[in-house]
Amino acid sequence: MVAALVLALIALAVVIGVAWPLVRPASAADQLDPFTDDQRRRLALREERDLALAALKELEVDHATHHIGDEDYAELVADYRARAAEAIRLLDAELPSTTG
């Protein structure tokens, strides 16, 4: 009997905790924003830009520690700079929703 009462109290507490957010009146803030295709595209460009910038840093370390020769270094640096620049150009050309 006591066990059943304890269980009922626990169940009641659980139901209140779970149902509480649903019983209060809904507001505009309750709407979760969707993840749009535009956002996905801009995020991909930012990733591309950051990957290229990170690769440039890594190349510098690889060059300083003699893992990569001068010729390869120069060629790869030029390539990564061009990639980063292209990503930044495309981001700048995007609509004003870009805040960065």
Place this chain on the structure above:
Amino acid sequence: MALIGQGALILALLLALYAAAGGLFAGLGRDRRFLTSARNALWGILALVVIADAIFLYAIFTHDFSFKVVADTTSRSLPAGYMFTAWWGSQAGSLLLWVTILAAFSLLALRATRRALGELQPWLIMILALIGGFFLLLLVVPASPFVTQLAPADGVGLNPSLQNPYMAIHPPCLYLGYVGLAIPFALAMAAMIAGRTDARWLVASRRWTLASWGFLGIGMLLGSHWAYTEVGWGGFWAWDPVENAALMPWLVATAFLHSVMVQERKGMLKVWNICLISGAFALSIFGTFLTRSGILSSIHAFVSTNIGWYFVFALAAVLGGAFVLILWRLPLLRADQRIESLVSREATFLFNNLLLVGLAFAVLWGVIFPLLTEAVGSVRETVSTPFYEFFVIAFGIPLLLLMGIGPLIAWRRASLKQLRRSFLWPVVAGLVAGGVMIGFGLGSSWPGVAAGSVCAFVTVTILSEFVRGAAARRSIHGENWLVALSRLIGRNRRRYGGYIVHLGVILFVIGAIGSSTYQSHTEGLLKPGQSLKVGSNVLTFVGVEKTRGPNYVERAAVLNVTSDGSSLGTLKPAKRSYLREQTTSNEVAIRTTMTAGDLFIILDGIRGDGAVQIKAFYKPVVGLLWIAGFFFVGGVILCVWPDQREARRIMRRYAEEPLPGES
């Protein structure tokens, strides 16, 4: 009490189902109220599971044998220290521990990803609630810890081999690893459902995978030490299915931790990484299935206890669900770049991945082959150690080699001139090490010499990475060696933490090869006063000594040990008879010297006339196995430690784009 415990688990199961549905509604309807409600449900699950834990532990510590599980795994004479380990000594108790850890980890994961991966939250809750719901279903239906009976006067007791300090920490470590892998899996699935296949989920899951991988590794190492000191057969790894159950997800998670770097830097291997993390989690479920379904004792035990079918269904759901989601999101998972050269760091990571996954498959085949033969025919064909050793050598030596090659090769491509320059000294070191081993008479085992050479090659590679990096900092920033080295490590924690783990692997390999390939072994029947020689040590049997412990009687063979005429002390290998459990265990005697190796003695039998059967091993450099553990732990901590610079960089990237999430 049992009624409250069982009721709490049933309520938790209902909450898990509700949380999954709430996550789904929140995700589909973009309704924050359902998200909050589902998250509250996860908090409710944690609270209810903690109530169940408390009741279960209370029953254990108060010897309430009306709980069937308590009567089956404890006794009144069980030392208090081992009462706690009885928690995971049973099927039901260990599943309860699984759910407890998962409930806590789920909330931690939600908290950690709340801002950066806000729109993943509904789906993350749904996946984690479904996983939790599965284990709660097991606890409610086929494996309840709250089944009661008419209380017997005393319990059966705990398996004596589990009455060991290592068993207090080894299973929880493995569980932390198994359960932890649920989080990166859930993040991957949630990211695919939400269409957030950018690198953010990967960054969030990396630390979870690293920590889980670390716990699995530490758990296996502790288990090895337990097997070495407690099981008493003379080795540390027997390729037992239970050991393999932890090794398989660990191998696949190792592959993931390497390939994740390729995705982060090159945007490649996106599908592969999702496959790896799904595979690692599926193997962690498979590991729990192996150890908890009864299938290892007999395929018929699996059929008779229907818990096995629940696991089969869960495995199918995990693998099937991942497969369908990958197919759905394939257009978003296209690689940004391609591997330009086979001589590049990304290519070495790819080879490393293929070898690790190949080795995991070989181990998996070794585990399931006996089960298949028993299911198809009537006799279980066993897969013995040589099968595993073949694959460990065939895949392990190239893997070791890649560990040395990878750091020396630049990303994208490497020129012949640079390779010559980078590899000169490591190759010389490898050749010299091989020559020295042959010169010292260790050429009897070619895998031993090959592994020794490769270990020297890798060690020089890793050390040269530290030296080159510090030298570069010195020349660029004008720092002294100590400052340059500490800043080098501090600012590249993942890279140098990884190297420290690699050094641990090298130590482990040297310890494993030295202690198995180059061990000496002898055995014989000794009467008092007679001697046995192993290596340079002479063991002289003095007599049998009888002592009484809290719940056992121990009979030990007293052996005086001498080497070159000087005394090294006394060793007492023993046999313990556990009175209540009605079983005996071997208590091996080990004399450890850090510089040389272990003298390892097993008391195989005591005859009526007082003679004893002794097995003695001399195991060189075995101590390196355990020292490797400290390198492993140190390296993992270094890798897992939060990197504020990386966090700032990532947050900056996502702060530029006002993504949906919590404000």
